[in-house]
Each structure stands twice: as structure tokens, then as C-alpha cells.
Amino acid sequence: MRYLKEVFAARELLGNLVAREVKGKYSRTIFGQLWSLVNPLALMLIYTFVFGLIFRANPDPGDPSGLNVFALWLLCGLLPWIFFSSVVTVGAGSLVANAGLIQKVYFTRIVLPLSVVGSTAYNWLFEMFVLLVALLIAGAFVLPWIPLLLVVMIMLTVFSAGIALMLAIANVYFRDTQWFLSIALQIGMYLTPIIYPISLVEQASKDVGGLAGTPITLIDLYRLNPMDHFVTVFRQVLYDNRWPDGIEMLICLGWAVGAAVLGTIIFRRNEKNLAEAL
Amino acid sequence: MSDIAVSVNHVSKSFRLYHERNQTIKSAVMRGRRSVHEDFWALRDVSFDVPAGSTFGLIGSNGSGKSTLLKCLANIYYPNEGAITHFGRVAAMLEVGSGFHSELSGRENIFLNGSILGMSKKEITRKYEEIVDFSGVEKFIDQPVKNYSSGMYVRLGFAIAINVDPDILVVDEVLAVGDSEFQEKCFQKFVDFRRAGKTVILVSHSMETVKLMCDQAAWLSHGELMITGDAQPTIQAYQDSLGQG
Numbered sequence: 049m050r051y052l053k054e055v056f057a058a059r060e061l062l063g064n065l066v067a068r069e070v071k072g073k074y075s076r077t078i079f080g081q082l083w084s085l086v087n088p089l090a091l092m093l094i095y096t097f098v099f100g101l102i103f104r105a106n107p108d109p110g111d112p113s114g115l116n117v118f119a120l121w122l123l124c125g126l127l128p129w130i131f132f133s134s135v136v137t138v139g140a141g142s143l144v145a146n147a148g149l150i151q152k153v154y155f156t157r158i159v160l161p162l163s164v165v166g167s168t169a170y171n172w173l174f175e176m177f178v179l180l181v182a183l184l185i186a187g188a189f190v191l192p193w194i195p196l197l198l199v200v201m202i203m204l205t206v207f208s209a210g211i212a213l214m215l216a217i218a219n220v221y222f223r224d225t226q227w228f229l230s231i232a233l234q235i236g237m238y239l240t241p242i243i244y245p246i247s248l249v250e251q252a253s254k255d256v257g258g259l260a261g262t263p264i265t266l267i268d269l270y271r272l273n274p275m276d277h278f279v280t281v282f283r284q285v286l287y288d289n290r291w292p293d294g295i296e297m298l299i300c301l302g303w304a305v306g307a308a309v310l311g312t313i314i315f316r317r318n319e320k321n322l323a324e325a326l
Numbered sequence: 327m328s329d330i331a332v333s334v335n336h337v338s339k340s341f342r343l344y345h346e347r348n349q350t351i352k353s354a355v356m357r358g359r360r361s362v363h364e365d366f367w368a369l370r371d372v373s374f375d376v377p378a379g380s381t382f383g384l385i386g387s388n389g390s391g392k393s394t395l396l397k398c399l400a401n402i403y404y405p406n407e408g409a410i411t412h413f414g415r416v417a418a419m420l421e422v423g424s425g426f427h428s429e430l431s432g433r434e435n436i437f438l439n440g441s442i443l444g445m446s447k448k449e450i451t452r453k454y455e456e457i458v459d460f461s462g463v464e465k466f467i468d469q470p471v472k473n474y475s476s477g478m479y480v481r482l483g484f485a486i487a488i489n490v491d492p493d494i495l496v497v498d499e500v501l502a503v504g505d506s507e508f509q510e511k512c513f514q515k516f517v518d519f520r521r522a523g524k525t526v527i528l529v530s531h532s533m534e535t536v537k538l539m540c541d542q543a544a545w546l547s548h549g550e551l552m553i554t555g556d557a558q559p560t561i562q563a564y565q566d567s568l569g570q571g
Binding site: 075321 | 341400401404427429430434441443444446447
């Protein structure tokens with residue numbers, strides 16, 4: 049509890065660090081904040097071309113929204129994934145990148161990874177806003193779902209922050225973490241139903257049946273991936289425009305709380321050693 | 327106000343000197359959990375009190391543990407044994423201008439750096455004029471700091487740090503910044519500090535500085551406390567030992 053108070057007391061510092069990241073990131077570029085859209089748009093074009101047109105991954109139309117646009121369907125899952133993956137990547141490196149500061153000044157260390165979460169969330173908000181506009185233009189009745197969308201976005205933010213805290217510490221002791229992470233995230237992206245619908249996995253799982261004679265199926269293992277649940281909920285809210293399954297929401301909440309609690313505990317335990325370990 | 331500003335109580339600090347360190351997963355797996363190290367005691371059972379309102383100098387040769395002690399005082403390192411108790415707000419100036427963001431303007435960096443050092447936004451706004459004035463970079467305050475000369479950079483950093491207005495200020499060898507005019511200003515600031523009843527703890531290799539500024543001193547040698555007390559005799563003892571050695 050006392051620790052939370054300490055973190056709360058550092059909120060101004062956190063705000064300033066977030067502002068530093070946000071202002072510094074696109075300074076001296078002509079397009080400024082628009083650059084934040086370029087990466088998702090480029091990926092969208094590639095995936096839509098490869099998986100939408102060539103492989104013909106054919107997700108069901110939004111129910112009840114009636115949307116049937118692969119690019120939009122893709123973005124509803126892709127934007128949350130990009131957010132998660134950049135929070136985790138940059139967050140994991142945040143302590144090492146600020147080694148000089150940690151060794152010279154005392155402050156609540158947790159603000160360093162959290163400021164990465166904040167500045168990435170800022171960019172994500174911007175991207176999601178543009179996606180909302182695009183969905184509206186395409187005819188989705190998405191406005192009433194915005195409050196629920198914000199709740200889900202907060203859950204994903206908390207989840208990503210928890211993971212980033214753990215990895216930031218791990219990276220101080222094992223610099224392999226960041227390299228390992230980039231591979232893990234690439235694999236993770238293909239193990240999450242972002243560019244193909246989960247119905248394909250369900251089908252494949254049925255064909256294979258129980259693995260090695262057990263009742264465990266492929267889909268059971270597949271669904272252990274927390275990001276699968278987040279992406280599912282995001283699609284249900286944004287693309288289908290309906291209440292997400294209660295159980296899915298609960299699983300997301302569980303992952304978010306679990307990651308945040310564990311991340312904070314691990315971070316707190318190691319915080320005092322950072323100046324020496326770096 | 328209590329009479330003691332900082333109480334250092336049987337503080338020991340060791341570092342691990344790794345002969346073979348498991349800093350990669352490969353080596354951790356190959357050799358198991360064991361990494362080969364020996365403990366190096368940078369500080370051994372150091373105890374002293376810093377009286378409130380004094381200017382306290384830490385002296386000693388290179389590698390005597392001064393900087394380690396200073397970092398312990400600044401809450402950057404934590405002692406393995408013993409405890410350090412502060413009575414009042416501590417600010418540490420171990421390096422000026424750390425945490426500046428080169429793309430941001432001087433003004434933005436004042437707010438950023440001030441909050442890293444623990445000032446609230448209100449406080450910074452209140453002291454903003456004073457900080458800018460002290461640093462002498464008014465004309466360039468809206469320029470990104472990457473265009474500052476090294477002198478301007480350091481002066482701005484110093485001006486922010488000195489305006490944190492702590493009860494206890496911990497300073498490392500940073501007095502050697504800027505031109506002589508600026509040094510004079512800094513020196514004046516320390517005098518004001520002392521007059522306001524604040525405590526300053528500083529590390530310096532320059533015995534002249536220590537003699538001039540400190541009324542109390544502690545001499546460390548190889549991590550152990552040799553003498554502590556009034557500045558003059560302590561410095562004398564230290565210099566005598568150098569003469570012999």
C-alpha cells in the first residue's frame with residue numbers, strides 16, 4: 049500500500065516523463081504525430097494484400113454490425129497487438145536505457161517503464177481514434193461502445209505494463225531478454241488470431257483431435273495465450289458492435305490483474321539493487 | 327530542528343567482484359546458478375553523525391569509499407549492513423544535467439529535471455525565474471538544450487539542482503563547473519545555504535575547497551573511517567598521512 053502511495057506521489061514526474069517521450073519522439077519531423085499511423089497502415093496494406101487477397105482468410109462479417117472489410121477487421125486486432133508489443137519491447141529496455149539517470153539520481157524507479165506505457169498509450173489512443181472514424185465511415189454503429197472500449201483498453205494497458213515491469217528487471221540481469229523478446233513477439237503475433245480468424249484454428253483443432261491421446265486439443269493450448277482473449281474482445285466490441293462474452297472479459301481482467309500484481313512485486317523487490325546491477 | 331541531520335550507523339557496503347558472471351542466459355544454464363565472485367568491502371562499519379547546519383566534507387584518496395558512501399547517502403545504493411537515517415529532505419547532486427532531454431528546450435528541461443529531483447510543478451513555477459536567473463541562459467531558454475554550450479548545459483543543471491531547496495544537500499565534485507564567475511556564484515549559494523541552517527555534505531579532492539567551505543569533515547581510508555570531527559584537524563591528519571606515505 050505504501051508503495052502505491054509512493055508511486056502516486058510521483059505522478060507529476062511520470063507525467064513529465066511521458067511528455068518528454070511524446071514530444072521527443074516525433075520532434076523535427078514534418079509529419080509529426082502522423083508517423084504513428086504509418087507503421088500500422090503499412091502492415092495493414094501488406095497483410096490485407098497477402099492474407100485478404102491471396103490467401104483469402106475470410107473472417108465472418110461483423111454480427112450485428114454487418115461489416116465485411118478485411119482491412120478494418122485486421123486493424124481491430126492489429127492495433128492492440130502493436131501497442132502491446134511496443135510497450136513490452138521499449139519497456140523492457142527502459143531501465144537499461146536510463147542507466148545513467150538511475151546511477152545518479154534517486155527517484156521512484158518504476159516511473160521509467162511506466163512512462164513508456166504512458167507515451168505508447170498516447171500514440172495508441174490516436175491510432176484507435178482514427179480507426180473509430182474509419183469504422184464509422186464504413187457504417188459500424190460504434191459510438192455507444194466507446195465507454196466499453198475504453199475499459200478494455202485500460203485492461204490491456206495494465207496487462208502490458210505488468211509484463212513490461214517484469215521484463216525490464218529481467219533485462220537488467222540478462223541482456224539476452226531483449227533479443228529473445230523480439231523473437232517471442234514475432235511468434236506471438238502468429239499465435240494470436242490477428243491476421244486470420246480463430247475459426248480456422250478451431251477447424252484445425254477438430255481435425256487433429258485430442259493431442260497424443262489426451263482430451264487436450266490444439267485450441268485449448270492456443271487459448272492459453274492471453275492476447276488471444278484481448279484480441280477477441282476488441283473485435284467483438286469494435287467490429288461486431290456487441291457485448292463481449294462475459295467469460296472472455298473475466299479472463300482478460302484476470303490476466304491484467306495477475307500481470308500487474310506480479311510485475312509490481314518483482315519490480316519492487318529488485319528496485320533497490322538497480323543502481324549496482326546496471 | 328534536531329541537532330543531527332544525518333546519522334550514519336555502522337554502515338557497511340560490499341560489492342561483488344565477478345570473476346565469471348552469469349549475465350547471459352547461456353552462461354547461467356551452462357554453469358548452473360553459481361557465478362564466481364568475491365566480496366569487496368567498499369565501506370566497513372562506518373559510523374558518524376552529521377550535525378544539522380554544518381557543511382560536512384568527505385575526504386580521502388581515490389578508492390577510499392567516499393563516492394560509495396555518498397551514493398548511500400543519496401539513496402542510490404543501499405548499505406548491506408547498518409542504516410542511514412536522514413532528518414529532513416535530501417537532494418543529491420552527483421552529476422548535473424543528467425536526465426536532460428536534448429531535443430527539449432531549456433524551459434521544458436527545467437520542469438522535467440526539477441520533477442526528477444523531486445520538486446512539484448508548483449515549486450518549479452515559483453522558482454523558475456530564480457533558476458533561469460542563476461543559470462544565466464535567459465536568452466536561450468527556449469532553444470533545445472542540444473544547442474547549448476557545455477558550460478551553459480552544466481550551469482542550467484546546477485541551477486535546477488541547487489534550487490531544489492533541500493534540508494540536506496549531497497554534492498559530488500561538481501563545484502568545478504563553469505567559469506570562475508559562476509563558481510563564485512555557486513560558492514555564495516552554499517554560504518546562503520549554511521546561513522539558512524541547511525546541511526551540506528560534499529566530496530572533494532581539493533583540500534582548498536574543503537578547508538574553505540567545511541566546518542566538519544570525515545576522513546575515509548580503504549573503506550574505513552579514520553577520523554571525524556572538526557575540519558581543520560581532520561584535514562591536517564589526512565595530509566600528514568599523505569606526507570608519510
